[in-house]
Amino acid sequence: MCGLFGVYRTEGFSPDDIDRADQARDTLQHRGPNHGGARVTGDLYHGFRRLSIIDLSTAGNQPMVSADGKLAITVNGEIYNYRELRADLIGKGCVFTSQSDSEVVLHGYRAWGLEGLCERLDGMYAAVIHDGERRKLHAIRDRPGMKPFFYFHSGRRFAWASELKALQAWLGDDLPPIDETAVLDYLACRYIPAPKSLYRNIFKLPAANRLTFDFETGRVDVGRYWNLPTEIRSEGDDRLADGLRDRMQASVAAHMVSDVPIGYFLSGGIDSAVVLSHAVAVNPAAKAFSIGFEDPKYDESAQAAKVAALFGAEHAIRILQPSELDDVFDRTRQWYDEPLSDKAAIPAFRVCEFASRDRTVVLTGDGGDELFGGYRSYKRFSGIRRKQRFVPFGSQSGWRLKNRNFRLITTRDPVELSLAIGSGRTRWQRDVYRERFAIPADYDELAHLRSWWKPELGPLRSLQYLDFHTSLPNNILTKVDRLSMSVSIEARIPFLSRTMIEYAFSLPESFLYKDGQLKGGLKYAYRDVLPPSTLKRKKQGFGLPQSWKRTAVASQSEDSYQEAVLSGFLKDADISRAPA
Structure with a gap:
């Protein structure tokens, strides 16, 4: 895992400019504590911070340059199928100078072109390719959006970075103003969706997209290189279950290629248990890490310990204390550089911090809910949609506005309903902020959600499709990346290999929700692998114990917490509590 930073300047770089660029690059040292490098070629500063994972020698340092100096x-990130790609490229006459997985990007671009390279790569990555001969800069981001990529573009000015803080450091007083529509998007969704960032003229490259910046024209071209297939398989349940396990075993094995020690995050749920069950087949000496609470109603560490013991894995547990919430708002600004609201970040950060003491790589169970239908909100959505057939749309005034269930039932817009069920603010609440920030009434802060709503897939699969393209990259994976990288640890996600993603979305709904259960198909596939206590356990997540309510953070409602996070970024804005 590493940090990217670079700048294009038509006027070139003075020694002072290079020093300032180095300083901006080094704001990402937590992403790459092992080495800092840069290549300056006239009008381009191409910088890098390295966290050494594969090929720990200096041959793996970056930027990597072709023998002729043109690329x-x-x-x-990591390229999980790099061994296969490397063998293919060697067969085409390419000469490798390292054992690094990243070098396949260098040779692959020349051999297959940008589109061919994008099609072949499988992994979690954000990559930058400087084609000096064609005077172009390319950037690509992995399919689910595990690795971040920000860029600044204004006229002929262009810069990029793995995190906003590097661009903030480089731009300094030239940092663009805040984008008020991005603030409204955040108040709707609790995150700022790609391609927006908190600032105008600074953008996120969306997942599964490629970007080209033309040095001659100053133009930026962005487009998708992959779309999620939705063709449904017709095999029987047992064959589907076998295919799921086989693909998961291959994915976990590919994610375990490393020249440094690997650990495993283990909760009391099914997803992390699935990962560990395959990991011990490759590495019997696996070590798992869990977070627990003194309150038994919120503590899953005992269940995690049972799973670790079942597979013979070493297991380390850390019990969290309420005092560990004290600096959460300061940390939120350090982690994300823009508003993102989720109290689950606190225990998630602590388990990263815990594991980083003796591991550089960890495997996680993230992505299982989106792929296999694990969110309770899915069933609630379906239930409300059924009730709507019998409840006529009426006036939302008086007591009805105070009755959340009534508001949900009378919300006919499926995208608005899915947001409201997930504790998002209603349109009426958002309009208070729309007026406060002088945003036009016709601005649609749910546009990025609507673009991924596919009613033809059916309600449950539509929700999965929506979450995969929106909440997963903009919220879940953003947290995984920033929290792990803040302590210089690489978090890998076997559920989100290309093979697993495409297989999961090809499964029929009858299998995904087998026996009327959330993750019914996943549970069926692992019924002879995992204990019943894991398979039957209700999803709990990283909630904070009720006994912590006396602390300032834990006592806040989700809306109050969201506003408190925002206040750290908009100190001069009026963000007083909107009506409930």
């Missing part, structure tokens, strides 16, 4: 690349 240079930097890669943040």
